[in-house]
Amino acid sequence: MNGENNVSIIEVAALADVSTATVSRVLSGKRTKNDDISRRVRKAAQSLNYEANYAASALRSDVTKSYGLLIETVQDTFTAQMVDALEQAANTADRQLILAIGMNRETREERLATLYSRRIDGLIAVARGKGARTGGDESTNGPDDQGIQGHRIADFAASHPDFSVVQISGNAPTLYANWVGMDDSGTIQLAIDHLTARNATSIAFLGDFPNNMLTANMFATFQSTSEITSMYTEPEWSTFGPHTVERGYRDTLGIFSPQSGSGRRPQGLICTSLHVAIGARMALGQLGLSVPEDVKIICITDNRPFTNEELEFTTVSPAYEYMAEETIRLLESRKKSPHWLPAHTMFPPHIVQRASTHAPRFGASDMEQPASRDQ
Amino acid sequence: MNGENNVSIIEVAALADVSTATVSRVLSGKRTKNDDISRRVRKAAQSLNYEANYAASALRSDVTKSYGLLIETVQDTFTAQMVDALEQAANTADRQLILAIGMNRETREERLATLYSRRIDGLIAVARGKGARTGGDESTNGPDDQGIQGHRIADFAASHPDFSVVQISGNAPTLYANWVGMDDSGTIQLAIDHLTARNATSIAFLGDFPNNMLTANMFATFQSTSEITSMYTEPEWSTFGPHTVERGYRDTLGIFSPQSGSGRRPQGLICTSLHVAIGARMALGQLGLSVPEDVKIICITDNRPFTNEELEFTTVSPAYEYMAEETIRLLESRKKSPHWLPAHTMFPPHIVQRASTHAPRFGASDMEQPASRDQ
Known part of the structure; x- marks a missing residue:
């Protein structure tokens, strides 16, 4: 088929016994049903060499x-x-x-x-x-x-x-x-605010390797924000390492081991990776602590959907x-x-709240999270 | 700028004092250096309204x-x-x-x-x-x-x-x-062959929920192939469940618990998910068993790069x-x-071998894995 002759959409519509709008919708692909009408329109267009014209005009136009x-x-x-x-x-x-x-x-x-x-x-x-x-x-x-x-x-x-x-x-x-x-600077602040509003008064930070600007900034923000908001933390409660389940597991066992320091323990964990959060939660389970009842976990990561763990983690997402x-x-x-x-x-x-920080919140109705556009 | 006049590439080349090939390479973007030559060509093309012509001819051609x-x-x-x-x-x-x-x-x-x-x-x-x-x-x-x-x-x-x-x-x-x-039917066979060639004589299967054709097929292949190849397994060594670290951890503790059955234990694990494999490896570590020395793990998954666990898993990939x-x-x-x-x-x-099955292999040089195109 070539489009040398100047067939108009009206002729195709007449031959197919439908409206011109229908011809347009079928040939542009907007009408996706493959029924008798569609077949009639395509057959009429084909016999009149119309489809070639249509494609050519789409090609010439500046719409796309x-x-x-x-x-x-x-x-x-x-x-x-x-x-x-x-x-x-x-x-x-x-x-x-x-x-x-x-x-x-x-x-x-x-x-x-x-x-x-x-x-x-x-x-x-x-x-x-x-x-x-x-x-x-x-x-x-x-x-x-x-x-x-x-x-x-x-x-x-x-x-x-x-x-x-x-x-x-x-x-x-x-x-x-x-x-x-x-x-990025707002990320840690948002996370701490989220934990504060859920009654956590002490927090730990399981961070990335401190070899880049972003991690350094996050840790600095963690320290200054916990000080400003009177959130309790201890130097041993900040750890740095690879994004692995095992590291989250080990570090959490270390932070919660009974012999450590003041006798206090974190009520909230901020993890910069999902795998670390999974490991942390397994360690807490082994220690007889529940998430989110005893310890709340929030994940600073954009790794939203790449998991289906039994517990879903609250995240701070772009x-x-x-x-x-x-x-x-x-x-x-x-x-x-x-x-x-x-x-x-x-x-x-913004924060996408999931089960890992679900808890009665402290304060009035104006602390409601704005509705997220995700999920 | 519009391209109504019919400037040729020769005029642009003459004005810029370069070859026509250079003009073409600069204007098509194939020459990416932004040096004096490129600037001269673009300036010449602009003053002659040539770029517009070039774009128009690219548009009309059928090359793209x-x-x-x-x-x-x-x-x-x-x-x-x-x-x-x-x-x-x-x-x-x-x-x-x-x-x-x-x-x-x-x-x-x-x-x-x-x-x-x-x-x-x-x-x-x-x-x-x-x-x-x-x-x-x-x-x-x-x-x-x-x-x-x-x-x-x-x-x-x-x-x-x-x-x-x-x-x-x-x-x-x-x-x-x-x-x-x-x-799909070749997947499990490949995995079992891989473990056999690395001296494993007993294997376990940590599968998916058996609610789809694919899992059912895989499990059937696992049973028939282990029988044919005289690979030892026990009914309790096949488990089914979600793709989580915790499930891999629990199931592996169960399979390797000393009170179970014959006194034998698997030397190879086939996991249908990376998270299950991570959990299995953590459980083995807790039991004092090393991967790959004591137990080899192979992962039936296309989840190649979405992790950086300390141990890399051998996978069967599309x-x-x-x-x-x-x-x-x-x-x-x-x-x-x-x-x-x-x-x-x-x-x-094909199999992408990584650390989790690395071991001296049984047999002669003709058992060498074909070189993978990945990585």
Whole structure:
């Protein structure tokens, strides 16, 4: 079939004995039922060579905007949840996402070049979840591969001024690219507030290896916030190590062992990884302590759905949906004027309460958690 | 800038004082360095309004083929690894993937319609990893949502005969769509062979809930294969339950408790989930048994990278790269003739050996594992 003749939708509708709206819905795929009507329309269109015309006109039109989506891998919990949210936001804005996955620097350069040579209207680059926020999966990049970071993306944005670019998460961006990320400093404060409101008066912190800025910041915030809020803690109650079940188990046995210090014990645990939280809970079970009755556990992680443990953990999670919507909004408002400046927007995380901190709360109705958009 | 005038690439090259090949590489984005040459080329192209022409000609050409990629979510370990492999295979074939994520039936119908109304040349639909093979994450679909399954995809393929469709994994497809999946029956046999070759003479099976075909098949294969290969097992050594660390821990304590039965104990464990394997290993540690020296553990799961436990587990994994390449190959060889029949291809899984079964092996050099393409 070719579309040289100029058949109109009216002729197809007449031949199929349906309305033109029905023809449009069937041929555009919006009508998905495969019944007699659909078959009649397709048959009529085919015999009149109409479908080819339809496709050609869709091709010529400018309706379908595409954005390139550059990521390192979908096997990263932050990226995976961000991609799900971005697809949703792009679809709502009637845009499509062209997927580009670069696991190492060389592949990313190649994908950037390919994306640019194709028909895309903007670029979204998602950096991996880093440090504590990646939960159980932090396959590290090679020593000289920094992953998707501001520097390279900004280079690309600077050398392609006709091109809208949004980087999500990762290191500080420059003046050439938009950036959408998470407000990390609020994370620990939110977690402590959550435990305080549930009557915990003493807390422990099972952190990441303190080898990056994020962990250092989190620990500093943990110390200052517990002091300000008169939340009791002891130096031995802060531990650092890998994101494993065994480490959570060992550290928790250590913290709760009867011979330690003051005779007090934590009523709340803040864990920066889900696997550590699982181990902590197993240790508590062995010590005859219940979660959440005796000890409440909150998980600072974006590793939301990658588990189905018997007890579900309360988490502090990035605001994926808001970040995705803002990203698409920034791409839609292209940089047109010479006075364009990029937007750098941080979204506060939010708490998704689950069984591990479920408890009667202290205080009045104005302490109600705002309804979460997740789940 | 608009591209009404007919500037040729030769004029841009002359003005920028570079070769036409350089102009092409800079403007297509294949030259990514942002040095003096690149700036000169872009400046020349801009002053001659050439970039607009370039984009327009790329738009008109038929070089950029796109395939729709319909999935349920990237927060599923099978899907995540499959998507990484598909992007790679599509890129190698110079094709681009348009991402469509439908978390429920309604959204998927809408995404299918949108994809079809756009300029795509074929559809890839990836069903979630099911049952044992999903490792830790099996967020279930609603009761009347079967996920991406043969029935609906086949419907779509049947009603869009101009359209190439490949379904990956999931339930049996029909005669209207290609299907690429994994050979499940070989999985347990591979695992038992692997343990046998490492001198294990007795094995236990920590399985999934026996409520689906896949688990039932796996358990049947476990029983028949251990009988054929004279591998010792006891009825109490086969357990079924949820994919949790605690369940692996409890079941393993039960299986290895000294008062049980014959006085023998398993030298190998086959776990259908990573979390169960982690729990099993913790229980063995508590009993003073080492992995892999005393007990070898092999994990039937596609949950490869979502962990960084201290001990890495040997897994039986789908052949993602081969499945992805075959998918793209099937889409490239469109169904043209009236005699077209779909391809239904099963790929055997392969073993990725890691520390949990590392041991001197029994036998000669021809028992060497074939080199894996992973990692």
